[in-house]
Amino acid sequence: MAGRPKWCDEGRRNGSDKDLVGSDGFIIVTFIFARRLISKRHIEVAVAMKKFFVILMIAGVCSFGTYFFVTASSKPPVLDISTAGQKIPVIQGSYCWKAFFSAKCVDWAYAPLWKIGGVHEPAKVEPHSEIEIDFEKEPVSLTVEQWINEGKAKNIKVKNKKITAPSESGVYVYHLMANWKQEDGNYVFRIKVK
Known part of the structure; x- marks a missing residue:
């Protein structure tokens, strides 16, 4: 073919x-x-x-x-407080927290804030020094109270995750109340201005 x-x-x-x-x-x-x-x-x-x-x-x-x-953590995020490179001890206070499979509230109301803050020695801080507030996970809202003695407190402004130490010498207890989508947590720390 x-x-x-x-x-x-x-x-x-x-x-x-x-x-x-x-x-x-x-x-x-x-x-x-x-x-x-x-x-x-x-x-x-x-x-x-x-x-x-x-x-x-x-x-x-x-x-x-x-x-x-x-x-999934059953506690609010960790809080680090520092000033001039020095860590300040923080005490976890009362909190309510929702985890992935559970929710719980822990109440540390066994003592007034002044006594809770007294668990650690106060960190020595210079007058007017900046105190940095660093959460593991940033809260939606944050309120800071400064306690001068057992019955006297005032709200402190937080600016750029920092507060300013007082100018007068003395011992001060700070109470931080933070809120997240998973609920809230309270923290306490103590400083000594010298």
Whole structure:
């Protein structure tokens, strides 16, 4: 047969005119070749999609785990208080906190704030020095009270997560009341201005 490649004629069997490849070998061979390419491409796409979904699942599990561990704590975030590079001891007071699977309230009303603040020696602070307030997780709102003695307190302004120590010497107890989406917590610390 003229016009057909020699290999198309090799497909004939037993002298019959029936062609194994077909009347137009190029179209059928091209179709088979294209089908194999498409099948190979489908496999490559399927493998890529499988990898993508595995990565997506790992990212989802990591995100859920991070969320779980951040919100699963049964206590309010840790508070660090410092001045001029010196850490000031902080006492965790009463709090109510909702964790991922539980909620609880702890009441430390066994003593007045002045006595709770007396658990640690007061940190020595210079007059007018800045006291930094650094929460592990920033609260939605924060109120700070300064106690001069057992019965006298006043609200203190917090600016840029800092308060200013008084100018007069003496011992001062600070009561911090912080609120988060998961409820609230109270903290107490004591300083001695000299």
